[in-house]
Amino acid sequence: MNRIWIVTALLLAGPAVWLFGPTAAVAPALPRQAEWLADPRNLPDPGTATAAQVSGWFAGLPPAEADDLVRRYPEVVGNLDGVPLNLRYAANRDPGWTDRQILTLDRRGDGLVAEVLGDLATASRVAVLIPGVETELANFDTGLGGVRHRAPAWQARQLHEQIQALSPGAPVAVIAWLGYDTPDGVRRDAFREDLAASGALALERFVGGLVQDRPDREITLIGHSYGSIVAGRAVSHLGPQVTDVVAIGSPGMGVPNRAALHTGARVWAGSAPDDWTRRLPGLRIFGVGHGRLPVDPAFGALPLPCADAAGHDGYFVPGTSSLRAMAEITLGKNAA
Incomplete structure (x- = not known):
């Protein structure tokens, strides 16, 4: 009988560790x-x-x-x-990226890419867009399922155009940063934060590159969906140049409240009235789930207006209050 209980325990332990094990961050080689x-020539070690x-x-x-x-x-x-x-x-x-400013391009696996809108060399302010689940190189331009407003490249263009409409000629750059391996669908990886932890390491290095020659540069991180978890895990390790963190359509940022992010940056959160993430329970148990939703007043984030946004991916649609607010935050015009 004891042997049967031991076998049963082992059979149950495997799935439990797979789902509830400790979060692990991996920094992949280039x-x-x-x-x-x-x-x-003793070149610098990327690792x-x-x-x-x-x-x-x-x-x-x-x-x-x-x-x-x-x-x-x-x-x-x-x-x-x-x-x-x-x-x-x-x-x-690359022939596939003609006349575009590509700051990262890795075709391995699902692929990584970062595109710059505007003149990054002269930009005093930079917005970094961090996408979420199922975003990959193949749909960076077209959007998940061929839906254009889900595409990071399209979203970055809308934000850059809104910024220029509000402040023509402003020295601002927008970067669509697919610099990490996103979860493949709403499955185990989406409920855990291993990929977010690895993404946070990559984001820390990326932001370090943006500010190392421009310590006066101000940076706004905009995390959509799972991308908000990446921003949340990275921000405590980033310098004061990161002035604002925006979480849109967020399933949680991996912490119980804004104070637990340990950052001096302003933290904003917004979700469309019909965004499915609003129905999530806001729990984090043994590494599963992402904690209280940032739009919950108890979290302590500043409210981002999203009443006229639609669904989980409508935050960058021209004419929405969310797009205008993110542009104003990037410009430093939206005072808390």
């Missing part, structure tokens, strides 16, 4: 990283070098040698935070 590290260290190393590099690295290792140069902007754009130049 494509062709091993070849890069084997180069005799350990900070964005500031990478920037300093490239600052002392003759232009011809920098161009050679772009030709030899475009997959590393184009995805390494701290590499000068012009070199990353050159490394990520």
Whole structure:
């Protein structure tokens, strides 16, 4: 009988650990990283070098040698935070992305990509859009299920155009940042935060690259759906340059309240009246679930107007109060 109970316990323990185990963050290697590290020129290690260290190393590099690295290792140069902007754009130049400013491009697996709208070299303010579940390279332009307003590239364009409409010529850039592996559907990975934890590590490095040569730059993080969890897990490790964090259609940010984010940034939250995330229980138990919804007044976030947004993906539709509010926050016009 004891043997039967032991077998039963083991059979039950496996699924429990799979679902309720501790959150694990993984920092994946860049494509062709091993070849890069084997180069005799003692190139900076993408796994350990900070964005500031990478920037300093490239600052002392003759232009011809920098161009050679772009030709030899475009997959590393184009995805390494701290590499000068012009070199990353050159490394990520691709027939499929003609005349676009691509700051990250990794075609492995579901793919990673980050596109810049505006002049990042001169921008004093930057908005970083962090998408959620099932966003991948294949639907970055077209949107999940072919629905355009779900596409990060389209969303970033709407925000950039709204910003320019409010403040023509403002030195502001918008980045659609698909810099992490998102959950594949509303399944186990979507209920846990392992992918968010890994995404947060990537976001920390990415933001480090944005501010290492512009310490006066102000950054707004806009996390949609699962992307708000990535922002929530990263923000306590980011500097004061991150002035605002916006959570839209959020299933929770992995913490019970705004204070638990441990940030001096303003935190905003909004959900459309019919966004399905409003029906979530707002719980987090043994690593499953994402805690109190940020739109719950008890969370303590500033309210983002979303009354005229529709569904889970309508926050960037032109004419909505949510789009205008996010543009004003990015511009620093929306005082708390």
